[in-house]
Amino acid sequence: MMSVATDRAWAEHALEVLHGAGYRRGGARTAVVEALSRHDCAVSALELDDELRQRKAGVGRASIYRSLEQLEELGVLKRLEVSRGMASYERIVQSGHHHHHAICRSCGRLEPFEDPGLERAIARVAGRVSVDVAEHEVVLRGLCERCTR
Amino acid sequence: MMSVATDRAWAEHALEVLHGAGYRRGGARTAVVEALSRHDCAVSALELDDELRQRKAGVGRASIYRSLEQLEELGVLKRLEVSRGMASYERIVQSGHHHHHAICRSCGRLEPFEDPGLERAIARVAGRVSVDVAEHEVVLRGLCERCTR
DNA sequence: ATGACTGCAAAGCCTTTGCACGCAA
């Protein structure tokens, strides 16, 4: 399972899609896309806010939420409901490759995993429901090794 | 797939577990358990609140949240993060039988489904992660038939 | 009688919205 420090390809793709949708290349949106491109796994809006503030990007919290919403709507970002009352976001890579998450119910740590068999099972089920399935998410919950002891 | 109007067995089990954990048989908790036992699928705290208010149960919103938290902790209730910023709760039946959800991203309608193959795939994956998996959830998102047209 | 349980109201937290200014096109 490869992982890149910064997914420049995704960032460029995202900016292109934004532009194609008629959005202008504002500083805030670009900063949000760039911040997201540095994360392989789920990040929350507040984490991005912290990050951008540390980099003194001068991006308002509202702009972060607005950008995330647009990116999600355009299908380049996936919104996840994983932690208690807080959404997380994750890049959607063009290759179609993606992972799911095991979450420690004690410390909240996220462990990503991927499994072709699981994906096949989901694809089969998706064909049987009346919803036209566009995406899915699987979450495993329990205690991580550290919290078990 | 059978479905009962009111899962009295679950309700009694839940009350018993509560009692066993040292909780007293207060009116609010009993009302919440009874309300939950009438739902086969995910309900939000606010929906339960509406329901109980209509029945003039005189149960405060805070008590509903407190009861839900206790029931979840005792393992008789499952908390789901399905809709935007709002949690839902679902009974955990002793038979181990359970379903997952397909959600319309437009109208929010939930369609439950179950699939043994999917469960097997999840069981396999659960053995490979470092988290000691106690439960899991699968969510399919897309547009329902009504919202597609 | 004692301490858990509860309702009410207030506070918290994440997220969204309103608004005036600034900037991309």
Added chain:
DNA sequence: TTGCGTGCAAAGGCTTTGCAGTCAT
């Protein structure tokens, strides 16, 4: 120049907490 984009502050919505009265044991 036009009106989209943005930051700030205020408002929203769900959830949690504080507190004093009530009730189970």
